[in-house]
Amino acid sequence: MISNDRSPEKVILVCVATEGSEDPEILLDELAELVETAGGQEVGRVIQNRENASPATYVGKGKLEEISAYASAQGATGIVCDDELSPSQMRNLSEALEPLKVLDRTMIILDIFADHASSSEGKLEVELAQLRYRAARIRALAGSYDRQYGLGMRGPGEKKLETDRRIIRERIAVLAGELKNVSRTREVTRSLRNRKGLPLVSIVGYTNAGKSTLLNALTGSEVLEEDKLFATLDTTIRSYISGTGQEILFSDTVGFIRKLPHHLVDAFRSTLDEARFADIILQVADASDPEIRAKMRVVRDTLAGLGISDKPIITVFNKCDKLHPADLRDPEADASVMISAKTGEGLRQLIERVEKILSERSCRFDGIIPYTQGSLASDIRTRGRLLSEEYLPEGIKISAFVPPELAGRLKGFETEENI
Ligand SMILES: Nc1nc2c(ncn2[C@@H]2O[C@H](COP(=O)(O)OP(=O)(O)OP(=O)(O)O)[C@@H](O)[C@H]2O)c(=O)[nH]1
Ligand SMILES: [Mg+2]
Known part of the structure; x- marks a missing residue:
């Protein structure tokens, strides 16, 4: 952890630009923002155009001397590469650039x-991701362990980092077990909520798009909203009562970013999973961001990677108080709305959209699903809204609201009075 009496660590940002990759300056602008959020400071950047990153040293061998000289001229103590380094890249770079921190x-x-994790689940998730990342890089990181502070060395709650491979493996097993228990508690909460039959709308989007601000504006809650990356790491669910008296749940969760580390995605799966139980996804995008299209693509790809691609999506173009873009549309979404979570503009239209989609999805089903059709019952649980279920000798008696497509597949299982 960087303490206040230490000036921010100065680093050189390094990026290998390959044919067809995004503009490296834009990628490094984002990396600079991440570094700053983590408490460091960019003092220069090196971009190398190459066909591919070198498997041995990320940049080409010839570039290493230039980086060393540039770093010392700029007073940098380390470099930050824009991609996740393999264990051997990290080891080779550390050796070649000694004493720079890689x-x-x-x-x-x-x-x-x-730094931002606050719930016990969030802390477990982060520590697990960190240990898995480090377990493969013990040797490469050995030098940095001499300096138990600063960028790249932060543990949740300022824990001292473990360096012993065996202890790390044991700790990973313990954490994974603890997380399973926490996830089980969440499953219970989820099924309870389903039982109440309330619709769930999941707010997702790139980090800093305004997700928490939107949740707060809609439900009057006070989730931390800040102009910083990854302000929110936990899932918050709040209830909203519409003008027609319908109660709708909205959830706000961790934001996405390009190249989201896969260890984090794995560790945060249960947090991100919340969206899999949603009736509607609200994809919030910052309309004032020139990078909006690329960022929306990242969010869609991340959702698809999590197996969430069959939900109705409303694209919410936020921050329209900053500028009024003439024609923002999202052809891939079921609907799109322009809003300002800050001024409240467009929120009414957004709610109308949500209610319309919810009513279109609401086919009532009352029936008995035989035990041989277990996958239908689980489809009802994940894709519909369960009102009640009861285990009878002949099958599971279920009442639920389901989307029309699922209602079609449930034909023949309805109880008499329902036909
Ligand atoms: N001008 C303007 N600023 C907004 C609007 N909505 C959010 N912001 C600002 O954008 C910044 C990020 O907002 P958050 O709600 O924290 O964003 P988030 O998507 O929850 O971000 P993370 O939790 O970090 O992923 C804050 O400084 C907000 O005040 C808006 O409609 N207009
Ligand atoms: Mg947030």
């Missing part, structure tokens, strides 16, 4: 998560 994008993101 960091990568993943370590910086893990640092920020470690």
Whole structure:
């Protein structure tokens, strides 16, 4: 952890630009923002155009001397590479650039998560991701362990980092077990909520798009909203009562980013999973951001990677108080709305959209699903809204609201009075 009496660590940002990759300056602007959020400071950047990153040293061998000289001229104590380094890249770079500290994008993101995690589940998730990342890089990181502070070295709650491979493995097993228990508690909460039959709308989007601000504006809650990356790491669910008296649940969760470390995605799966139980996804995008299209793509790809692609999506173009973009549309979404979570503009239209989609999805089903059709019952639980279920000798008696497509597949299982 960087304490206040230490000036921010100065680092050189390094990026290998390959044919067809995004503009490296834009990628490094984002990396600079991440570094700053983590408590460091960019003092220069090196971009190398190459066909591919070198498997041995990330940048080409010839570039290493230039980086060394540039770093000492700029007074930098380390470098941060824009991609996740393999264990051998990290080891080779550390040796070649000694005494510079070698960091990568993943370590910086893990640092920020470690700093911002507040719930016990969030802390477990971050520590698990960190240990898994480090377990493979013990030797490469050995030098940095001499300095138990600073960028890339932050543990949740300022824990001292473990360096012994055996202890790390044991700790990973313990944490994974603890997380399973926490996830089980969440399953219970989830099924209770389903039983109440309330619709759930999940707010997702790139970090800093305004998700928490939107949740707060809609439900009058007070989730931390801040102009910083990954302000929110936990899932918050709040209830909203519409003008027609319908209660709708909205959830706000961790934001996405390009190249989200896969260890984090794995560790945060239960947090991110919340969206899998949603009736509608609200994809919030910052309309004033020139990078909006690329960021929306990242969010869609991340959702698809999590197996969430069959939900109705409303694209919410936020921050329209900052500028009024003439024609923002999202052809891939079921609907799109322009809003300002800050001024409240467009919120009414957004709610109308949500209610319309919810009513379209609401086919009532009352029936008995035979035990041989277990997958239908689980489809009802995940894709519909369970009102009640009861285990009878002949099958599971279920009442639920389901989307029309599922209602079609449930034909023949309805109880008499329902036909
Ligand atoms: N001008 C303007 N600023 C907004 C609007 N909505 C959010 N913001 C600002 O954008 C910044 C990020 O907002 P958050 O709600 O924290 O964003 P988030 O998507 O929850 O971000 P993370 O939790 O970090 O992923 C804050 O400084 C908000 O005040 C808006 O409609 N207009
Ligand atoms: Mg937030």
